Amino acid sequence: MFNKLILWLLFIAPWLSLFFMKKEGIKRFMPVTLFTALLVTIIYEIAYTYEWWELKVTIVPWGHITNVSYAYGSFLIGTIWIFYLTFKKFWLYLAANMVVDGLDAFLIREFMESRGIIHYINISKLNLFLLMFTLSLIAFGFQVFHERVFKLEN
Template identity: 80%
Template sequence: MKREGIKRYIPVTIFTALLVTIIYELAYTYKWWELKVTIVPWGYITNVSYAYGSFLIGTMWIFYFTFKKFWLFLVANIIADGIDAFLIREFMELRGIIHYINLSNWNLFIVMVALSLIAFGFQVWQEKTFKLKESGT
């Protein structure tokens, strides 16, 4: 990825990682799921490898390749979120890494798509900020 792309999309990437962390906090509080295996001792609430690993990197690349075209962005996110909610999460539950309690795969999918729309709105706002900065206003 070019340096300009990293600079342009790192704010939305960090923002979405923060939102995913908040979602994990809500999941812990409302017993949506329970993490059974963690990579860090304090990771029993937030799956650190997901929120600050694969999700963070995936967000960056999806924005880099699709941001300028909303429908392409939406389709890419629906595909990625579907794979995550229906395949990867099922695999993780079968392996004993996570256990769903009060949240179905469909509910998780809807939460993730909503998160991508919030992130898109954030990036639109960021783009306006970039344009103001470039114009010197």
């Protein structure tokens, strides 16, 4: 029961933080956020197929492949916050992602595994970190592309 509460908090609390963000920031960075959420969902599909990990506790009945709390909660909103706070400063963006991805891969995932929420099988924490950091580089490229296209339209 406590594990489900943790997952619900990881899903709901980040969304509540958007009340502290300017509406323009949400509008500007929501496309890249949704793009990365799609990529994370695809990563979960790949992870399921190659048994990188197994989700043991979920908040929705269909959530045994994609961790809804992470993909559409903490990761999704964390992405928008990182872009909101660091986008124009590439090195700061990289540093923020290294710290957040490192905390996620080495500490938070360890906590989740110790709680029995997830079980890692065929992926190391270092590979998980590298995967998520690579995703942050792809996301940055997407946002730069999106901003250039948007400026061309105006």
